[in-house]
Amino acid sequence: MLAALAVLWLALAWVSDGVFLSPRNLVNLAVQASAVGVMACGMVLVIAARQIDLSIGSVLGFTGMVIAGLQVQGGLFDAPLPWPAALAAGIALACAIGAWHGAWVAYARLPSFLVTLAGLLVFRGAAWLVSDGRTLAPLDDAYTRIGGGLGGAIGAPATWAIAAAACAAIAAARWRAPLHALPALAALIACAAIANAVPGPDGTSAGAPLPVLVLGAVALGVHGLATRTRFGRHVFAIGGSPIAAELAGIDVRGVTLRAFALLGALSGVAAALTTARLGAATNSMGTQTELAVIAAAVLGGTSLAGGAGSAGGAVLGALWMQSLENGMVLLDVTSALRQVVIGLVLIAAVAADTRARRDAR
Amino acid sequence: MLAALAVLWLALAWVSDGVFLSPRNLVNLAVQASAVGVMACGMVLVIAARQIDLSIGSVLGFTGMVIAGLQVQGGLFDAPLPWPAALAAGIALACAIGAWHGAWVAYARLPSFLVTLAGLLVFRGAAWLVSDGRTLAPLDDAYTRIGGGLGGAIGAPATWAIAAAACAAIAAARWRAPLHALPALAALIACAAIANAVPGPDGTSAGAPLPVLVLGAVALGVHGLATRTRFGRHVFAIGGSPIAAELAGIDVRGVTLRAFALLGALSGVAAALTTARLGAATNSMGTQTELAVIAAAVLGGTSLAGGAGSAGGAVLGALWMQSLENGMVLLDVTSALRQVVIGLVLIAAVAADTRARRDAR
Amino acid sequence: RASAAASATSGKEVVVGVSWSHFQEERWKIDEASLVAGLRERGARYLSADAQSSSEKQLADVENLITRGADVLVVVAHDPSALGPALASARAARIPVIAYDRLIEAPDIFYLSFDNRRVGRIQAEQILAVAPRGRFAFIKGSPQDPNTEFVHAGQLDALRPAIEAGRVQVVGDQYVDGWLPDVAQRVMEQVLTRGGGSIDAVVCSNDGMAGGVAAALAAAGLSGIPVSGQDGDVAALNRIALGRQTVSVWKDSRALGRAAAEVSVALAGGTPPEKIAGASPFTTPRGVRVPALLLEPVAITRANLDRVIDAGWVTRASVCRGVDPGPQAPPACRAPN
């Protein structure tokens, strides 16, 4: 996937006279991919447990509306809440919705496709009902920084500091094989340099945008959860063989429920990123996002048959999908032709990747 | 599912003062469900073989455009084709598209989710490009009868004749246990009577509408294919265990490809039903139909884990989904609330059905 | 089936069936509210169906409304040319049809609307008024939605001379799937990147997408570049007050809803279409002559925000939220001195 992504980027850079690889566009790309990337990380766990969640786009729309409704004048209640309270309430709500779906799947043993399809309908409708279909705006200026817009980047010194801290952590973890750590260190430093190459509104370096940092933190967290904790181990065991997991004494239902709840919470985070970025909550937000998210996870090596997948892969998958979109608009390809080209490139990339993996064995 | 459907219908009849169960509405319902039903029958085989096809909505849109483009003045070519030729070309094209997806899945072994997601994009874009986004209309009057509109029903005598022939066939097949055949015979006669209770444009009985007959024929054909032929047996074996099927000497790739091709062809049939019913081809046709079709198949007992499913169940599932849609319009609630109600009823129905099946064991 | 007129005169309550295209934008909710209010005043019953942007579903909806005993149909066509069979059913049942907001090209309908092409023209004219030359981008609606083309055609009507004269260069021309604001935002970011981070005006087709465009411009430090929209969304009017959007073409949906209530009850009561108050004959692009009642869209800019406030469409507080009430503020938001 990484190799295919590199090829794609070079190709897009070539046809766009290098604009595609300009720091500004790369930063845009990362910001644009962050909401889908955050949800894809959670989707990895749900799919790895042999389930699926189609509701996340609607949950994003609904919780986005709630977060906005709680903080704007004349929103849900007479007195608007401060934005951190609204944000926390929204994410908690999204987590509860995920748990509600998970409960039907895990305890009532209904097929997750149908349960979450129902969720897709319910929360799309609910998003509309929250505000009677109105767009809720404007949102608090401090809140909109989360979206990475004006003032939504952390500046050059903080960016370098974070990059340095991350490099140190990687080096510490890999001190036995320092050469293996080199590519990761190089990538980190490159990312920081790119982020700092974009000028902010005041002319100095903008630095890393907040949504990208959120994505990084989520990806790291889900990666750790998946590979270093009992919960993650059990998720993959369930996906490999639900019966074996049950017989081994794993609390299959509890684990399944928690995977859905986690994805729900991450949809809430994505809702925050989306509304903050837009500076508003609209009732069509998140429509059809579920397909993009599942595609990102699957592109990143998650198997719909369960038992395999990684957060890092999902983030790569999200970048992949967004690179195609981003690049095509950059080339001013009309939307119909864009869809055709994206579809064809997608097949070609998956084919190349599958072949590469097979040959590597 | 059948019991749950009966409950739903009675409930809807009650809240709509009986309008829901009026002959006209039941016939409408059947016609409205026919395109999704036709595709759901094909989807059963694809899912039973452990695959998925997300492209069918776009394939419907694209082939609908082509069928229309070939027969209207100033469409694809200068000289319009007669509608039967356009229809045949469209279905052949849809079948080829299904085979193209199937080839990537079966021979290149790419995940069907990604291949058909790419197909969803490609053919949605292609549908737009066929006509530059224009709606193609009007279609040939003879052709539009396929859609069940004006003159699209076969009249009372033919309806009774078909019902009688079907009854005779069932009776012959079940002559050892005539009592078991009774419910099916009663249902058939009731359907015929309902169809004939609707007045046609000339005031006499309209009889069975063509789309419903097409759906019946497709369901019967797929049922036979699934239960009585090698192809069907192999599809289910592949779904049960792809490795076991391969080791048993089954041509796994060929069978998979043919399942996709069949679903493609049925999407073409659905495209014909849809365009004929609309009397036009629009480029939003079929958007998001894939979810409805998969939901119908799954509601009808098809397992996304592969190896189980039936055409009859899929048709029931399609009726279910359409009953919810159709019935909710009868409730005087806003469309957002309607979505919420549909989602909740869906969960309740699936839960009831799952519990009933578990208790039966 | 007894004719609708007969049933209406016989004192039975009139049943008006409304088939909506979708409810994705704020305005339809308002149309619905005023239409329902109008019907209630006249003692008529309201039935509705929402096609959720699908022609297939709209066809089914119309059938259902007829089944449920509608005496007159109000249709917000999702795709006007794909409604043939629905009109045939209505004709067969002798039910009058009002084409609401969107024109249906058929001889026996009553057309009640704002002119969408005119909406596009007003958008472009207003943009040209503040930015007579430079690099322009078009952010169009969903490629699946026929209205997209009507609006865009109007925009081109107004801009064509400037483009041909070279005063205006088109540096971006993109559809936005589903009219989604977040997609519009991403598209705008790409158009900006492509143009090296500068642009002179954005001709955007509705207010929802204009929100996404404004957010993209703000993030690039370009707040204040002319942006157009339509629908008179509260958020858009607020942006106009804040100087982040130039114009929102306001079609007072309440007037349209009220007119629909009036016309539908009249038609159900047997009034011939030509005799409806204010109706005039209208020739469609394909040359069909239909009776029509056309309302004027209004361009809302910084200068005339009072108009929507005075009409009770929105409150002053919501329009002027966050606006510094000094002398720089738009007239509607200036502190009374």
Place this chain on the structure above:
Amino acid sequence: MSAPALEIAGLTKRFGGVTAVDGVTFSVGAGEVVALVGHNGAGKTTLVELLSGALHRDAGEVRVNGRAASLRSPREAQLAGVATLHQHLALADNLDATANVFLGHERRTRLGLLDERAMEREARALLDGLSPGFAALREPVALLSGGQRQLVAIARALRLDAKVLLMDEPTAALGPGERARVVELVQRLVAARLAILLVSHDLETALAVAQRIAVMRRGRLVAIRERAELDAASLAALAVG
């Protein structure tokens, strides 16, 4: 004398019309091996699954160390002190041998994270004891040979430190050397006062380790004999029936 480690009374399980286990009563004492033999489809596995919590009994009682055990889930059975080696092994094919040995009972560091090193060390020790030089600790068990998979499943059951050990055909896929080591191991466990129910078609193994041998036929327990009363021929005659 204290209560037997495992007591079963009138245990019954029906599948539709078939009674797979039909009023089975017997007990296994601590430090005792009872071998269970019988034709294919006799109900041996069903009996084991009932005791392991994987299936729910229709009637009957089970006591573990004198205490009534409801055994409503595998977890519950494990907590009651019953460890099981399933005939179909019940491995998570996508995980490696180490992860499978510790599945559901992973070792953790003080930070609450998985302690991979401790687990690998322990798994290596266990598997090495069963099959010297067992190397594939980090490959998905799907890639292991039939016998290697069985060894992993045995190691898992041993790890649970249970009072009652149910082994359903533990040696079916094992080579002669591995089988001999498992027999030895069972003898060591018995010395450590475990109660073992050993289901096996391998009459030789059964005779080698069991103190008593039970025979099932069509769901019923038709005989239960002391080892001393039997030799290879008489046991074969009993088992074939």
Place this chain on the structure above:
Amino acid sequence: MSAPALEIAGLTKRFGGVTAVDGVTFSVGAGEVVALVGHNGAGKTTLVELLSGALHRDAGEVRVNGRAASLRSPREAQLAGVATLHQHLALADNLDATANVFLGHERRTRLGLLDERAMEREARALLDGLSPGFAALREPVALLSGGQRQLVAIARALRLDAKVLLMDEPTAALGPGERARVVELVQRLVAARLAILLVSHDLETALAVAQRIAVMRRGRLVAIRERAELDAASLAALAVG
């Protein structure tokens, strides 16, 4: 003398760094049973899979009835006359016993439809021969007991009417009675001039039916002996190594 039914020369298969089958050479004549024994993970199953077309060899040659066989897929192997009973059975769990016995080779009526009655009749006859009273012909095989599943897999391999029959642990899950019947059956097949390669950990069964016994260790064929040269003790010593 005509060519042996199955000839293998230098057969090799590597998985990553491991050589699972390493230059194995031997042959099986028509009417001969060669038993293959060895420790767990010795490479026996890998060898069988190579011959059955399930895996592709890295080097070596295979001849069936004197003709070079490429064995690129299970189908090809079947067409070349090689039938296989896999160690992991390879059943479609969702289908019933009848369907599994005929999988890939369904009987059809003249209309081209499945001839369910003929298939059920034939399957019943086959399974009855292996286990008198085998009743569950119409239940999904997932519900059958371990031994019953193995019987279904055996019946399928027998049905193919092949010249070479590969049996990987055919008796592992069978009860003593069923095992005896399978041994008889193998003897009948040999009398009908089939060539049989029998992989088994059950040395007794191997000694009962084989004319020659081959021993694998870590991928290599380390010995191949005439039955007459061996007794139980010496074979066990060889196999354990």
